[in-house]
Amino acid sequence: MERIKPRTLSGFMELLPDRQAQMERIMETLRKTYMLYGFAPLDTPIIEASEVLLAKGGGETEKQIYRFEKGDTDLSLRFDLTVPLAKYVALNYGQLAFPFRRYQIGKVYRGERAQRGRFREFYQADIDVIGDGELGILNEAEIPAIIYRTFTQLGLRKFKIRVNNRKVLNGFFAFLGLSDKAADIMRTIDKIDKIGADKCRALLLDDGVSADKADEILRFISISGTSAEKLQALKAYEGKNEIFDLGLKELSAVAGCLPEFGVPAENFEIDLTIARGLDYYTGTVYETTLTEHPEIGSVCSGGRYDNLAEYYTDKKLPGVGISIGLTRLFFVLEEQGMLSDELITAPADVLILPMTSDISKAVETATLLREAGIRTMLYGEDKKFKAKMSYADKIGVPFVVFHGDDEISQGVVKVKDMKTGEQFTEQAETAAQRIKTAIDVRGTGRVIKD
């Protein structure tokens, strides 16, 4: 038979079982955390009509999109989870309760140039709160709490949630008389972390900003201190522009709720340089950086927008949302050696090795362990003892249960803890309890070490 060489396309992540177990753990943690904040799961098709998906049109997106015809239909693969959400909310407007809070963890597709760490198929994990006509600031204030719990539950500790408000920036530019240049200026100052103040100033001059005003802008975004000190310093600009004043009020509300939301001060920072490149953010904007890995950039970003679905409906649907690029994050964590080996990544907690030809007792024990919630693999191959133990080692199973004639006649099982090497012989019920306790303890570990 002619054989085809098996391969997986470049830019597509496909993990070995132990890594996949860690990825699943991350996704489960995200699901649980998002649900804790009242977000409903949503699942939309990966394929949409191109005219729907590209309603906004233009730009990089359209070049990267996977687009094709099937029959007479012009189809595209989704390139993010925001456009499908907009479509969903516009389509089901009458049947949804607002504010509508949804999370979605799903694959999206972008035909980017293939390079290491860049993916063409990747998971995004998004949450959004969508209001009908209006949406209270409390929703924006809650986002840092969600980011904080998400990352701490994953095991990260050294991270900072950086927050700004687009109204603060827009209002400030307005009273400098630079409203028409606001978008350019924001794109420029967004880069200051990477390019430095001098280069940033030069770019501002290129944008057509006068030297005086460029200095004023740099002074403004350099305001330093604690969140309280920064808010205090911003008060000096109050009373000159309504948008600015509203933005400052919102920023104060977001920073003000942190203790009640359980977010420690050291994981939060008001950062006036954050603008987010996208034009549609209109209020609070968020970025999250790993303190010891600033080179990775933001691992969780988003913000407040005023019109989710303007391309589909005349209903005004403001919202706030954040997104984690999960596949890239996983890639980076693996590369940095930050995935914990403490967690059980084996497909089972127990491997049962029947040592007799009558395997009925071994099956009974398997059923008993499974009833106790223990993931149990029953080894059914006719191999030598050494090969069986080698299999146990290879899958990294925490416990092996031996079922020989002696054990069967005595009504017990022999258990080996593969980590410590310790062995014990007990009745199956008692053994199940000891095993369950041990794996529950190991199960409380975090998937990321930081």
Add this chain to the structure above:
Amino acid sequence: MERIKPRTLSGFMELLPDRQAQMERIMETLRKTYMLYGFAPLDTPIIEASEVLLAKGGGETEKQIYRFEKGDTDLSLRFDLTVPLAKYVALNYGQLAFPFRRYQIGKVYRGERAQRGRFREFYQADIDVIGDGELGILNEAEIPAIIYRTFTQLGLRKFKIRVNNRKVLNGFFAFLGLSDKAADIMRTIDKIDKIGADKCRALLLDDGVSADKADEILRFISISGTSAEKLQALKAYEGKNEIFDLGLKELSAVAGCLPEFGVPAENFEIDLTIARGLDYYTGTVYETTLTEHPEIGSVCSGGRYDNLAEYYTDKKLPGVGISIGLTRLFFVLEEQGMLSDELITAPADVLILPMTSDISKAVETATLLREAGIRTMLYGEDKKFKAKMSYADKIGVPFVVFHGDDEISQGVVKVKDMKTGEQFTEQAETAAQRIKTAIDVRGTGRVIKD
């Protein structure tokens, strides 16, 4: 602005939040059950190189496939989870431990003619055990236990796992001298449930089977009684053909372990008419039918095969697997009114309604409830009381927590059980305990009523 009419393509399932919650519950139940039997999660790309995906080539598959070019690459969307598994095992052969047990729940794509209840994008939920060169019969014997636990955990009770063995059929056809017609005959007898014995006999004659032998075949597949009685009746055919004898031994082994695996006799049946259309099954074959909905057909099918990855590797990789067509199953369950309304489908267990302008105490309570593992939604909109309660009704939240001046000054919260209408006022910690107990009880419910 010109607006695009939002729509979802026909043949693509997109659920409203309460239905999605039920779908998620089903998927979670499948994941948990599969893991209990030692299956590792696997996630493969939705897009593969066409030459890889179509290595086997031909047939209906190729007509239905979503195939397109991106750059110079000929790409296709996966149409099942078996071919990607074969590719994965062949590609990672050296790094996997065998038997390799994996589950995968993922979307697959088939451009079928659009009709009600037919989907072009649908979830399959597959498990497979792959051996290296050989694979013990215990793996085949375990499958009914997995099917049984899966469906009972979902809430189904009235179902039957129907099992046959291809070697029994092939061996029987061999000593009738009909080996060259075996594939045709199996396809014919596979339909007997739908078309009846007379029509089945006529088709067998069309297949070129003599009248005598057609009667013999019909007598054989009509063997009735309990599993034990059927096995006993089959012994009459023993000693005439080696393949038959081996098949009968395997069938006896599969039926023999059921009590130890915890599968009640009434949920299991040896059914000699089951052949499964696919040519590659070589041992035990499985179908699962809902006793009171035979018209749905099999909701979980599969079998034993000898060569998973012959198109990619010269390694012999026998396996056994089953698949659930999840999207279609969900559609049918919904249509039959079998999805339980007893489960909480709301996005939160508690909705907190702050009744004062200072929301800090409400936020504190939200944090406390979330720490207790209670899914809590914080209502941040400036609405009248009636609108707030209407929102609570609309999302179907089980508990509402009121935070007014009185409660704040007394250091308590007022809780309303939305199902019973009962209200109680307690300290937040005590209220959290009462709520947690109540939702845990409701959480033990099953997603399907049967």
